[in-house]
Amino acid sequence: MGHQMSWKRILVDGQERIQLEGSISEHTDFRSLIEVASDSLALDLAHVDQINSCGVREWINFVNALRELGKNLEMHRCSPAIVRQLNMISNFRGDGKVQSVLAPYFCDACDNEMTQIVDLAGIESPPEIAETLPCPNCGEDMEFDDLVDSYLGFLGR
């Protein structure tokens, strides 16, 4: 299984973000993250590859704790694993704002996999996701590797 979650500070366009990496599970302890959050917490979630059911429980407790403390949560570059949970669990983001997600692509010709950022900050309606992209590996078309109609379904809730 993917390694246990770790985090580090990164700077993006002058904004400090906390980058999470690994799997969110029963072993994940969010207390240190709550402690580093001042008024708000900006998370980069691009490298969260798995979340199991116990991890969902820890995450929900985490976003609930942020809400109770009056701390804002921004979610940047949500990985496909995070987007999956956003669509499956209605209160997964709590009061958090999803600023951007990563759209997955798969190349049938050479099995290449990659993601493309989809910006959601300040949008009024869900943006269109490109169904295909040229594969940087072989030049063939890569297909969006999920369901176009429902990938951003969580925005409608």
Added chain:
Amino acid sequence: MNVDMDTIVKKPEAAPVLGASGIVFVNGSANQLPNLPRVLRRVVGKVELRGSMAEVRDSNSSELVAVNFDSLTAKERDGLIRDFAFGPGRPTLLLLSEGHARDYLSRLFANHTLTNMLVVNNRNVDICDFLVTIRKILKQDIFGLEKYFVWGTKTHRLLLTSSTQRGDVLDTIEAYCHDLNIPRRLRNLVVSVADEFVTNALYNAPVDEQGGPRHASLPRTEEVTLAEGEVIEVKLCCDGWRFGIATSDPFGTLTPELLLDYLAKCFTKEDYQPDESKGGAGLGFYHIFESLSHFIVNIAPGKRTELIGLLDVSGSYRTFAQAGKSFNLFTGE
């Protein structure tokens, strides 16, 4: 070799493959699954075709009622959910659906109606899954991952007796999927299902001599070890088209009612509220269901529970996500 000439020329008796007291098949007026009645007749012999649910009032005499769910009107679907209660004396219900049943899952699970559902693709049902399901319903021979794969497909077996082995087992499964060149997103699904299966077998399944839960109240970070002679068996299988994983525990404590209630709760899409228990409060089964093409639960009460997951790995994640889902819950000896 002695040759019996009568055997050479004798026509085999035209008996059905399985044989049954008869099944009812509701295919709607549009006959959307035109080949299935013919197949069913060859498999079970007597098949009573019905055009609507209203014609299934006397179905108590049949062992099985198969319903093309997508052919039903909204009113008929409501009626099916309301009237077709899970319980003794009722025939087993087998739903066939291309995906339209999804909006009804919460209600179907909540009143324990839904124990068997097979996905329809391009107006056809996978004949292997269909035969296995009917055989399991009618013959009560329910256990075994191998039933879902053609002869010759190699099955790999892992054993564990302690939560300390869980990480190694999951790493082994991930490495196996990697060697099979299964795309990363599908690989993650296999591993996450394996994680939920093994966690369930180690923490929720074990009971003490009085039948009380042994580990269920413990945090899932706490190490647990099974008693001597108790083993969790994990099986892996892949025919190139789909990947199969199964865990089997020697307890048989999962009840159909609990499983269906958990799934019903999750499919209502209400906000998830972590409770006082240390586990996922049923969320694990929802995760499993959503991460598989086919989820099968076999229970011999007090003896054994086997969870089987089948995942379409023939294409990309999108191929898997576009298809509907199958589900079976069997209880037997």
